[in-house]
Amino acid sequence: MNRPTTLLDDALSFDDGESNSRRPQNGRVVLVEDCVETSGAFVLHHLIKRFLSPNVSSSDSIVLFVAFAQPFSHYDRILRKMGCNLAAQRENKRLLFFDMLMLECPDDDVEGGLIALFGNIQKAVEVNSSNKNITIVIDDISLLEVATNGSTKDVLNFMRYCHTLTTQFGCTIIIVLHEDIYSSGDGFTFPLQLEYLADIIIKTEPLITGLAADVHGQLTVLNKGTLDGFRSSKGKIHNFHYKIKENSVDYFYPGSRS
Amino acid sequence: MLVPEKMAKYSVEKIDDACMRMMYDRQGYNMASSKVRTSSFSRKVQVAPTSSVPGLKYGPNGTIFLSSGIPDLDKILGGGFHLGSLVMVMEDTEAPHHMLLLRTFMSQGLVHNQPVLYASPSKNPRAFLGTLPATLVSKDDKSLKSDAEQKDLRIAWQYKKYLGENKPPIEERDGKVEYCNDFDLRKPIEKHLIAGNRVECVGLLDCSSLAGIRDSCTKFLSQLPRFDGNITSAGRIAIQSFCAPQCEYYDKEWDMLSFIRSIKSMVRSSNAVAFITFPASLVSPSVSKRLQHLADTLLAVKAIPDEDKELATLLTGYQDMLGLLSIHKVARFNTQVPVILDATTYSMKLQKRRSLVLECLNQAPVDGSSGSSYGTSGGCSSSSNTGTLDF
Numbered sequence: 351m352n353r354p355t356t357l358l359d360d361a362l363s364f365d366d367g368e369s370n371s372r373r374p375q376n377g378r379v380v381l382v383e384d385c386v387e388t389s390g391a392f393v394l395h396h397l398i399k400r401f402l403s404p405n406v407s408s409s410d411s412i413v414l415f416v417a418f419a420q421p422f423s424h425y426d427r428i429l430r431k432m433g434c435n436l437a438a439q440r441e442n443k444r445l446l447f448f449d450m451l452m453l454e455c456p457d458d459d460v461e462g463g464l465i466a467l468f469g470n471i472q473k474a475v476e477v478n479s480s481n482k483n484i485t486i487v488i489d490d491i492s493l494l495e496v497a498t499n500g501s502t503k504d505v506l507n508f509m510r511y512c513h514t515l516t517t518q519f520g521c522t523i524i525i526v527l528h529e530d531i532y533s534s535g536d537g538f539t540f541p542l543q544l545e546y547l548a549d550i551i552i553k554t555e556p557l558i559t560g561l562a563a564d565v566h567g568q569l570t571v572l573n574k575g576t577l578d579g580f581r582s583s584k585g586k587i588h589n590f591h592y593k594i595k596e597n598s599v600d601y602f603y604p605g606s607r608s
Numbered sequence: 609m610l611v612p613e614k615m616a617k618y619s620v621e622k623i624d625d626a627c628m629r630m631m632y633d634r635q636g637y638n639m640a641s642s643k644v645r646t647s648s649f650s651r652k653v654q655v656a657p658t659s660s661v662p663g664l665k666y667g668p669n670g671t672i673f674l675s676s677g678i679p680d681l682d683k684i685l686g687g688g689f690h691l692g693s694l695v696m697v698m699e700d701t702e703a704p705h706h707m708l709l710l711r712t713f714m715s716q717g718l719v720h721n722q723p724v725l726y727a728s729p730s731k732n733p734r735a736f737l738g739t740l741p742a743t744l745v746s747k748d749d750k751s752l753k754s755d756a757e758q759k760d761l762r763i764a765w766q767y768k769k770y771l772g773e774n775k776p777p778i779e780e781r782d783g784k785v786e787y788c789n790d791f792d793l794r795k796p797i798e799k800h801l802i803a804g805n806r807v808e809c810v811g812l813l814d815c816s817s818l819a820g821i822r823d824s825c826t827k828f829l830s831q832l833p834r835f836d837g838n839i840t841s842a843g844r845i846a847i848q849s850f851c852a853p854q855c856e857y858y859d860k861e862w863d864m865l866s867f868i869r870s871i872k873s874m875v876r877s878s879n880a881v882a883f884i885t886f887p888a889s890l891v892s893p894s895v896s897k898r899l900q901h902l903a904d905t906l907l908a909v910k911a912i913p914d915e916d917k918e919l920a921t922l923l924t925g926y927q928d929m930l931g932l933l934s935i936h937k938v939a940r941f942n943t944q945v946p947v948i949l950d951a952t953t954y955s956m957k958l959q960k961r962r963s964l965v966l967e968c969l970n971q972a973p974v975d976g977s978s979g980s981s982y983g984t985s986g987g988c989s990s991s992s993n994t995g996t997l998d999f
Contacts, residue, residue: 386900386937392944421876427669427942451873454866492898496869500862528901534893563948594945 357601358396361571361588362550377516381548383529383541387556388567390526392594394489395425397524399434401485402444411483413439414474416448416467418493419526431597446474453497460498464508471512479519486512490526491544502540513547529553549574557591564607565591661839663720664691665787669942674842674881675720675788677712680966682788684954685938686947689881689905691842693939694872696903698888698896699849703911705931705956706885708964710846712791713883715740717844719789723806725828727821728848729855733809736848740797744790744963790963812847816856818867825871832879843880845871850886851895861895868902906937909956923955924972930956933966 362380380397384390401411417425426436439445448470455463475484488494495505515521525544532538545551551572557565571588591607593600665687667673673688682688689695699706717724718740726733810824825845832843850864857863868884875882888896888908900906910932912919920926933954938947954966 386897386906389940389946391940395944424942428944431943451876452870454870492901493869496862496865496898499866528897531894531897531901534897536892536894538894561946561948561952566946566948596943596945 356599357588357590357603358393358552358569358571358592358599359400361573361586361590362552363573377520378522378549379513379516379547380522380524380550380552381544382524382526383551383553384526385528385530385555387561388554390552390554391419391489392592392599393552393554393569394487394524394526395428395432396599397485398425398436398487399429399432401483401522402429402434402436402439411485412444412446412478414446414448414471414484414486416450416471416486416488418450418453418497419489421451422447422449433597446478450494450497455498457499460501460504464498464504468508468511472515475515475519475521483522484515484519485522485524486515487524488512488526490528492526492528492531495540506540506543509544509547564593566594567592568604569601661841663716663722663787664839664842671941672839672842674844675716676709677714677716677788677791678709678964678966679788679790680954680964681709681933684935684949684966685905688788689883690939690941691879691881692876693881693904693941694868694875694902695881695883695905695907695939696899697883697885698900698906698908699885700910700931701887701889703909703931705909705911705933707848708793708930708956709907709909709933710848710883710885711740711793712964713844714846715742715791715797716789718797718801718807719743722841723808723828723831723843725808725810725825725843725845726848727810727812727824727846729812729852730848731811731813733811737802737807737809738796740802741791741793742795742797744792792962793958793964794962812850812852812855817860818857818863822867822870826874829874829878829880839879841879843878845875845880845882845884847882847884850884851891852887853890861892864891865895865898865902868899872902872904900936903937904939904941906935908934908936910934922972924970925955925957925967926972928957930958930964932956932969 382390382393398413398415401413415425422436429436436445436447440447448467450467453463453467471486475486478484491505491509494508495502498504509525512523516523525548527541527544529541532541551570551574553570553572554567555570556567561567568589568591573586573588590601590603592602663675665673667687667690672691673682674691675682675688676685697706697709714724714726714737726736728736730736808824808828810821812821815821828843828845832841850868851858871882871884886899888899891899912926912929912931923929933956935949935952935954938949940946951968953969955969957965957967959965
């Protein structure tokens with residue numbers, strides 16, 4: 351079945367393996383960067399819906415959702431409006447929801463807390479790894495930093511461990527990062543490190559002219575591309591505007607909407 | 609670059625997209641409903657009667673609103689603060705304008721007989737309760753009406769139609785349950801409301817770590833478990849100048865952040881609103897940004913200097929202005945659609961030296977230009993929090 355594609359899907363080139371019998375989207379790290387003015391949550395919702403929708407050719411995909419930002423009911427309601435029932439998916443075991451709203455790593459044993467969290471993720475991945483696409487979603491990594499009392503080093507180590515899962519089990523990892531936190535120029539390397547790990551960087555920004563009712567912001571998608579094959583998507587930057595609606599998001603090129 | 613052909617193709621595809629998505633969505637809903645849950649869109653509105661509890665009202669997406677105590681702010685925010693949300697106010701370090709918001713927020717809670725927890729870095733937090741404003745008692749309804757009429761007369765005719773759109777539903781509600789009161793900032797609140805009510809006061813000065821405050825918040829919130837069916841009451845947590853430098857925990861940035869984070873998640877799972885003001889310029893920029901991200905609703909207040917000639921010529925009604933209120937973020941519960949306001953900066957004024965009102969900034973007519981001022985002031989507001997004024 352030919353799925354409707356949007357500019358965002360094109361830019362991500364998650365083309366469901368139609369052109370390629372292998373699963374090209376495997377083992378990617380997607381970094382969603384946003385700021386106070388424009389939340390990048392909608393990209394996350396879009397991707398979750400995409401990975402859980404029943405007519406993806408690989409219907410045996412599983413989403414592992416590590417949520418620090420919002421409770422389950424919030425995501426459930428939003429995705430229901432988009433036509434994806436998270437509660438049902440959770441019962442079908444296609445969605446594994448880790449509610450981390452209250453997670454606190456004890457001061458003296460931050461590392462232990464993160465190791466335990468990674469252990470849970472790894473276990474879940476291993477159990478489900480047989481011939482399935484697994485997507486790990488972390489919303490958002492800045493809150494994980496807060497939960498670990500600011501030991502950025504440990505969070506980075508945690509991310510590197512998660513990154514090993516992409517090669518080992520072919521997991522896709524989606525991370526949300528509030529990029530403007532680190533823009534004050536105090537020599538933060540955290541976002542750079544994450545950008546280095548990432549294969550695709552999606553950045554949401556407000557328009558320079560401010561927020562408007564019909565254009566909610568602009569997306570910049572940097573697709574570092576895959577090394578296998580001779581695909582043309584290598585290192586391509588896509589830039590377009592978007593407007594968020596309850597059940598979908600409109601993506602369009604600047605100026606292409608009257 | 610797009611060639612025209614491709615553009616045309618795109619638009620067709622887009623239409624197809626829309627149709628497909630609609631069909632698909634509908635299928636999705638049906639499947640879901642037949643398989644697992646009874647219905648995907650069971651709104652709280654249908655389950656419970658509207659506003660069974662005074663001081664609360666149902667909003668879209670299964671949310672419940674609680675009044676901020678300023679009718680205009682409620683209107684701007686689309687009904688008030690979401691129950692379960694974290695409201696943060698960025699203070700102007702040189703002026704106490706955030707106290708106005710804090711006072712009305714607390715008073716409104718007391719008037720609705722809601723439990724209030726107040727924390728502040730002052731020596732004697734309980735003394736602050738004496739400065740809370742009382743509800744504006746008009747001698748009788750007539751004076752209220754004439755008030756409203758007067759307001760109508762004062763407003764320039766261009767704006768009338770805009771006001772007319774927003775007004776009726778709110779007034780209707782006001783008449784029924786007094787969802788939001790006007791407060792008289794010159795009159796202290798009735799003694800019995802402070803004494804008889806469940807107001808808890810915590811000093812931020814004496815605690816060396818935030819664990820103590822967190823415990824009292826936990827205890828406070830445990831009285832207000834999350835809505836299960838019918839809500840009996842909602843609580844308000846008000847914390848003044850959270851990151852004030854005189855507090856001992858001031859240099860422990862991560863403690864403060866994790867405190868706010870835990871407050872946020874606790875409030876989210878209970879029937880309460882946390883209202884926290886903080887001096888954004890006194891914490892490091894990255895911490896300030898983190899706090900802004902943590903906030904569900906983000907406001908900022910700013911004083912305006914008394915004799916700023918440039919501003920005075922730029923804005924009408926400059927003399928009556930107390931300060932500026934900017935709305936940077938409006939809570940987005942159960943929805944991904946951002947709330948885009950007509951204007952993000954409003955002027956705070958005292959009406960008849962008593963009640964706080966918010967007004968759109970109106971650009972004063974400049975010599976030689978005779979355009980309508982509304983277009984330039986209301987329409988082109990930017991959300992950037994860089995400048996002092998945005999238009």
